[in-house]
Amino acid sequence: MAGDNERGALFRPIVPNQHSRVTYAELFFDLVFVFAVTQISHTLLGRFTPLGALQTTMLFLAVWWVWVYTSWITNWLNPETTPVRILLFLLMLGGLVLSTSIPKAFESRGLWFAIAYAAMQVGKTVFLWLSTPPGRALTRMNAVRITAWLSVSAVFWIAGGFAEGYSRLVFWAVALTIEYISPAVRFWIPKYGASAMADWVVEGGHMAERCAGFIIIALGESIVVTGATFADLRWTLATVSAFASAFIGAIAMWWIYFHKGAEAGSEQISKSSEPGRLARLAYTYLHMPIVAGIILSAVADDLVLTHPAEHSDSRTVLSAVGGPLLFLVGTILFKHTFRGFLQLSHGAGIIALAILAWFAGSLSPLMLSIVTSAIMVVVAVWESVSLRSGAAEPKSEAAQSDATSA
Known part of the structure; x- marks a missing residue:
């Protein structure tokens, strides 16, 4: 019981008629993505060809998705608690690796980009899963569903990191497709089905x-x-x-x-x-x-x-x-x-x-x-x-x- 209470304490407190403020830890985390956005615009500027535009678009979709997923996680978890802050700081480190890899993501740093991205996506979702007490059954099941989908897409990210040329493009396109359709199908998985919209309680x-x-x-x-x-x-x-x-x-x-x-x-x-x-x-x-x-x-x-x-x-x-x-x-x-x-x-x-x-x-x-x-x-x-x-x-x-x- 004590373990459940301790894990439950990592969630944001619910205050009626008052929305939770964005914390300084979240704003600090966002600084990494100022760099990421700059890297994307510079990359597009340097390779404004049809292929370069397609590659840069895929990198943008990845950067947006990793950021917005983190926002969902910190909507549920409380960044004022030490474990969640440490999670954000580790995600910042991953984000720096991700951002610095962007200009050469389809060249020599593809594997670095893929590892950083997959580690950020799967890692924070596993953290949510482990942080959710059994008493929050719906939230815990949602974390399981998300982890399943992101784990499958991670395989394609890593495979693309090892691949070269158009093969990398194809692997990463499959990974992005998996991740972008998953919320639309409410993270359906075999045996457990899809989540209900009522399960997605957000502030x-x-x-x-x-x-x-x-x-x-x-x-x-x-x-x-x-x-x-x-x-x-x-x-x-x-x-x-x-x-x-x-x-x-x-x-x-x-x-x-x-x-x-x-x-x-x-x-x-x-x-x-x-x-x-x-x-x-x-x-x-x-x-x-x-x-x-x-x-x-x-x-x-x-x-x-x-x-x-x-x-x-x-x-x-x-x-x-x-x-x-x-x-x-x-x-x-x-x-x-x-x-x-x-x-x-x-x-x-x-x-x-x-x-x-x-x-x-x-x-x-x-x-x-x-x-x-x-x-x-x-x-x-x-x-x-x-x-x-x-x-x-x-x-x-x-x-x-x-x-x-x-």
Whole structure:
């Protein structure tokens, strides 16, 4: 009995009508992923070919997944306890190995990347399993299910680390597929079946705050990349204009996500009768295109700063238009999960960017950056004005629940 109580003490205390705050240990852990995001954007910038883009996308999916799984774990476990803090510090070490391996993950450091990733994913889930007292049968069974799925994917990660060339790509694609479909099928395993959504008890406000924190990480990384590139350039009218456009674009992205969306999402998941479902859809899956869009926009900012007046090649067009487009697609779907309707301003922005893509090649990189930033500013202002004027009234809780279930 004493052992059960001791293990149960590792879980976050439940305080009615109050969501758990993000701890300093979690913020410290996130610093590793500032580095990881920077490594991803630099890797894409250095190998912006179809194959390089595919490889970098897979690395991004892995980095996001290991981070979001850790956020789920610390949503249940209490980082203020010493064992959980030690777990986070060990995960930070694994994250540093993972991050430093990113540029050569498909070359000489593939095995290092695979070992670090598999150890982080399986290790923290086993820790959750062992930390859960038998009295928490549903939570313990969920940990068993997750461990089973991650153990299978770990085999493909390690096999890919030993493989080379396209074989590594295939092995890792299989591993990512296993991991990404597992929450959708609720971690079904033979004999024990799948978990019920009611089993996924999450502290919604904490999950929303954690994912908002990762958006800050991505936006901060884009500003660091832009600032570092700008500092090394000769300050001309073109480079200063490109820097200003990149900065305004980053502010617009922040405004679109945080001005109304982040707070509304946090409030809705805190009140939801099925917070696990909303956390899985809105924060686990739909935040991926948001973060990917910010990273891709950072790549565009670097390209525009270094060649503001030249011809817009395919790399510049894809990143300058594709980054904001991915971001808006992610935010419109994210906000739909708790508002129950598609934001008109975001839809208009998506259409405007799609139209821009048709003739973007005829614009200079600087002009392309200015136009995309202007579109994002219009979306941000439009949404703010429409919500302030009451044009988008909140739906009833029942309607929001239906939208979430969809």
